[in-house]
Amino acid sequence: MSRIDGPVLLQTKGLRKSFGDHEVLKGIDLEVRRGEVVALIGPSGSGKTTVLRSLNGLETPDQGTLAFDGGPSVDFGQGLPKQQRFAIRDRSAMVFQHHNLFPHRTVLQNVIEGPVTVQGVSKAEAVARAEQLLDRVGLADKRDAYPHELSGGQQQRVGIVRALALAPDLLLFDEPTSALDPELVGEVLVVMKELADEGWTMVVVTHELQFAREVADEVLFLDGGVVAERGAPAQLFTAPQNERTRRFLDRILRPFD
Amino acid sequence: MDWQLVLDSLGPLLWGALVGTVPLTLISFALGLVIALGIALLRMSPNPVLSWIGRAYVSVIRGTPLLVQLFLIFYGLPSVGVVLDPWPSAIIAFSLNVGGYAAEIIRAAILSVPKGQWEAGYTIGMSNATTLRRIILPQAARVSVPPLSNTFISLVKDTSLASVILVTEMFKQAQKIASVTLEFMTLYLEAALIYWAICTVLAAVQDRLEKRLDRYVAH
Numbered sequence: 001m002s003r004i005d006g007p008v009l010l011q012t013k014g015l016r017k018s019f020g021d022h023e024v025l026k027g028i029d030l031e032v033r034r035g036e037v038v039a040l041i042g043p044s045g046s047g048k049t050t051v052l053r054s055l056n057g058l059e060t061p062d063q064g065t066l067a068f069d070g071g072p073s074v075d076f077g078q079g080l081p082k083q084q085r086f087a088i089r090d091r092s093a094m095v096f097q098h099h100n101l102f103p104h105r106t107v108l109q110n111v112i113e114g115p116v117t118v119q120g121v122s123k124a125e126a127v128a129r130a131e132q133l134l135d136r137v138g139l140a141d142k143r144d145a146y147p148h149e150l151s152g153g154q155q156q157r158v159g160i161v162r163a164l165a166l167a168p169d170l171l172l173f174d175e176p177t178s179a180l181d182p183e184l185v186g187e188v189l190v191v192m193k194e195l196a197d198e199g200w201t202m203v204v205v206t207h208e209l210q211f212a213r214e215v216a217d218e219v220l221f222l223d224g225g226v227v228a229e230r231g232a233p234a235q236l237f238t239a240p241q242n243e244r245t246r247r248f249l250d251r252i253l254r255p256f257d
Numbered sequence: 258m259d260w261q262l263v264l265d266s267l268g269p270l271l272w273g274a275l276v277g278t279v280p281l282t283l284i285s286f287a288l289g290l291v292i293a294l295g296i297a298l299l300r301m302s303p304n305p306v307l308s309w310i311g312r313a314y315v316s317v318i319r320g321t322p323l324l325v326q327l328f329l330i331f332y333g334l335p336s337v338g339v340v341l342d343p344w345p346s347a348i349i350a351f352s353l354n355v356g357g358y359a360a361e362i363i364r365a366a367i368l369s370v371p372k373g374q375w376e377a378g379y380t381i382g383m384s385n386a387t388t389l390r391r392i393i394l395p396q397a398a399r400v401s402v403p404p405l406s407n408t409f410i411s412l413v414k415d416t417s418l419a420s421v422i423l424v425t426e427m428f429k430q431a432q433k434i435a436s437v438t439l440e441f442m443t444l445y446l447e448a449a450l451i452y453w454a455i456c457t458v459l460a461a462v463q464d465r466l467e468k469r470l471d472r473y474v475a476h
Contacts, residue, residue: 102377114382
C-alpha cells in the first residue's frame, strides 16, 4: 500500500522531551494525513509511547510544535495553556494498553461518558450511537456488563468503542494488544484493521509487526528518541536501510538465527 | 440492678439519642466530610503553600484532644468576643475534628485510584475537576468506606463529650437522671449499652454498603 494522498491532519516538528536527565525525545517530526495509518515501532524506551501521548496532551514536550489541519501550531516551548491542551485533546481519542475502562461504570456508561458529559450530546443520541458501535465490535449483548465481567479482548474492544464514540479526527493506540493473552490479540487487531479500512486516521504504537506490515500506510522506527527510519511497510520491513532497524527486525522476526 | 429505673430511664435516654446524639453525629459527619475533601485536595495540591496548609490542619486536629478543642470553642472563644451556643459549638468542633481525620482517609483513597483512570478521564476531554468528581471519587468512595465507617462510629461515641458543654444528648440525660437517683452504675451501663447497640447497627450498615459498592469490583 502506498502513502495516502489526503490532506495533512497532523504535523509535529522537533518534539523534544526529557524526564529528569534522560532525554526521551530528541526531535521528532511526524506527519499524519487524513485516512492514514501510521505505526510507531521500536524497542522499549525508544520514545514511541511518549510521542503518542504528546499528541493527546497527556505529555507536554519541552520543545517542538504541533499543528492540526495545517492551522496555527502549538509551540510547546511556550508551555501548554489549558485551552490549547483541551483543543489538542479534542481532536483525538486514546486507546490504552491497559484499557483504563471505568470499573464503576457499565460498558454502556463507559462509552457514553465522554459524549454526554463532555460533548453535550443528548443521552438518547449517545446511547443509540453507543449501541450501534458496540454492535459493530460484537459486544451489543454486553452493554450492561461491568468491565471486570469481560475478557481482556472484550475490554479492549470496549476501550476502542469508547474512543470511537467521541467521533475524533484521530485515533491513538498505545500498544493496545501488549497486555492481552496471545489468543485474545486477534479479535482486537481485526477491529483495528476494519477501522483502518473504513478510513479512520490512526497512529498506532505496536509490537505487532505483522499488523504494522499489513495495515499501516507508513511505519516509523524509533530508537533512542529519534526516528531512525521511516517508510512504507513493504520497504521498511523487507529492505530496511538503517542498521538499527535491521537489527531490531532481526531480533523480533528471527530470534533464533 | 433496679429494673424499674432502667425501664423508666430508657425513654429519656433514647430521646436524648434521637434529638442529641443522632443529629449531632449526622450533621457533624456530613460537614466533616466536606471539610475533609477540601483538606485532602489542599494536601495533594502541587502548590507548596496550599499543601502546607492542609498538612498543618491535619497535624493540629490530630495532635490535640477533642475535649480540648470543644473547650476552646465553647469556653475559650467568648474571651475573644465569640460567644456560641452549645449546639453550634459542638457541631463546629466535631466537624473540624472529623475533617482532620477523614482528610487523610480521603487522600489515601484518591491516591489509590490508578493514574490510568485520571488519564482516561482526560483523554475523553474531561477537566481535572470533572474527572475527580465522576471518575475518581466514586472509586475512592469504595476504598474509603471501611476507614470512614470507623471515623463515623468513633464520632457517635465522641458526641458524648458534648455533654460537658451542656448539649443535651444521650449521655447528658444519663448524667441528669443519675445525679437525682444516685444510681450511677445502672444509668451509665444503660447508656453504654445503647451506644453499643447503635454502633452494632452501624457496623451492619457498613457491611451492606461495602457489598453494594463491591458489585463492580472483580474478585
